Amino acid sequence: MTDGRITTAKLGDNGPEVGVQGLGCMGMSFAYGPSDADASRATLERALELGVTFYDTADAYGAGENERFLSPFFKAHRDEVVIATKFALSIPPEDPTRRVIRNDPPYIREAVEASLKRLDVDVIDLYYMHRRDVNVPIEESVGTMADLVREGKVKHLGLSEVTAEELRAAHAVHPIAAVQSEWSLFSRDIEPKVVPAARDLGVALVPYSPLGRGFLTGSFTNADQDLTPDDFRRQQPRFTGENATTNAALLELIRSVARAHDASPGQIALAWVQQQASVHRLPVIPIPGTRKPSRLEENTAATRIVLTEEQLDLLNGIAAQVAGARYADMTFTSAGRE
Numbered sequence: 001m002t003d004g005r006i007t008t009a010k011l012g013d014n015g016p017e018v019g020v021q022g023l024g025c026m027g028m029s030f031a032y033g034p035s036d037a038d039a040s041r042a043t044l045e046r047a048l049e050l051g052v053t054f055y056d057t058a059d060a061y062g063a064g065e066n067e068r069f070l071s072p073f074f075k076a077h078r079d080e081v082v083i084a085t086k087f088a089l090s091i092p093p094e095d096p097t098r099r100v101i102r103n104d105p106p107y108i109r110e111a112v113e114a115s116l117k118r119l120d121v122d123v124i125d126l127y128y129m130h131r132r133d134v135n136v137p138i139e140e141s142v143g144t145m146a147d148l149v150r151e152g153k154v155k156h157l158g159l160s161e162v163t164a165e166e167l168r169a170a171h172a173v174h175p176i177a178a179v180q181s182e183w184s185l186f187s188r189d190i191e192p193k194v195v196p197a198a199r200d201l202g203v204a205l206v207p208y209s210p211l212g213r214g215f216l217t218g219s220f221t222n223a224d225q226d227l228t229p230d231d232f233r234r235q236q237p238r239f240t241g242e243n244a245t246t247n248a249a250l251l252e253l254i255r256s257v258a259r260a261h262d263a264s265p266g267q268i269a270l271a272w273v274q275q276q277a278s279v280h281r282l283p284v285i286p287i288p289g290t291r292k293p294s295r296l297e298e299n300t301a302a303t304r305i306v307l308t309e310e311q312l313d314l315l316n317g318i319a320a321q322v323a324g325a326r327y328a329d330m331t332f333t334s335a336g337r338e
């Protein structure tokens with residue numbers, strides 16, 4: 001790395017080379033309270049300067065708003081960025097506040113056209129199935145996704161929150177470049193099955209919420225007290241009530257490792273997840289989300305931290321002590337089906 005630029009990694013056996021840390025763009029339009037559009041735009045530009053080339057969005061983030069917001073940035077830098085977006089969380093016309101999981105071919109076709117239009121690009125670099133609709137055979141959904149590749153609308157395919165079995169079935173239909181699932185010091189449930197399957201198949205892992213949705217940075221310790229009423233994190237069991245108190249105490253151990261590296265706890269959380277690439281021998285490209293250039297600099301600098309075996313062992317013990325599930329309803333996650 002020179003001039004603070006991050007190194008690169010390959011997004012799966014057949015995928016593009018990308019900066020070893022991506023940028024999660026969801027919070028710029030959705031879920032985490034009010035955003036400052038100018039600061040978000042400055043964050044995107046700073047990311048690119050530092051070698052971040054892999055940008056994560058979804059049609060569901062703000063009902064298309066996030067894709068629209070990112071479009072001018074992507075268009076200005078089309079050859080430098082790898083755009084990842086997702087389908088599957090449909091909005092029923094009778095109730096725009098709800099989300100219904102859909103993986104059926106007509107829906108996928110409708111969704112890809114809408115994303116291409118909002119992004120205003122000719123092709124999506126990585127197209128993920130955001131959630132599994134267990135009523136549709138995965139072969140059928142991935143078959144349609146593969147058709148989109150053949151038609152030139154999409155370059156590579158990804159899956160989010162799938163089980164190892166679902167990943168294998170999908171990969172038999174068309175190569176999958178990446179699996180995006182929650183993976184952090186607090187959330188390690190993909191390690192026994194999904195991670196080994198991804199390694200066997202040459203699929204990259206894209207950890208989402210690698211900062212535990214911000215909790216691992218210490219920027220909030222109790223969602224009810226610290227976050228705005230519309231913040232999604234107030235619905236997540238581990239960030240409220242007694243669970244939040246138990247979990248905040250776990251940060252002390254992360255802080256002790258951080259002091260040894262003259263780093264922040266968030267940087268240690270990112271270094272830990274990044275280092276899972278060598279632990280599990282597969283490409284790992286986390287996508288921490290931020291809307292602030294200074295935090296982006298802090299997060300990318302974490303790619304330079306190397307934790308010792310002893311520090312990894314210490315940190316590895318944290319997840320088993322976390323109180324509360326990562327979602328109120330775990331049936332929509334790989335852990336809920338495995």
Ligand SMILES: NC(=O)c1ccc[n+]([C@@H]2O[C@H](COP(=O)([O-])OP(=O)(O)OC[C@H]3O[C@@H](n4cnc5c(N)ncnc54)[C@H](OP(=O)(O)O)[C@@H]3O)[C@@H](O)[C@H]2O)c1
Pocket residue numbers: 023024025026027032056057130160161180181207208209210211212213214215217219266287288289290291292295296298299
């Ligand atoms: N596939 C899925 O189902 C799924 C689910 C969730 C998320 N995602 C994707 O993954 C991305 C990342 O996950 P995430 O945003 O949920 O969680 P995250 O990356 O673990 O944490 C993001 C939170 O941490 C804060 N933050 C970031 N850097 C910080 C720093 N250096 N110091 C203090 N606070 C910091 C951010 O605040 P600011 O923004 O104010 O800086 C934001 O509130 C999302 O943007 C989205 O693209 C995918």
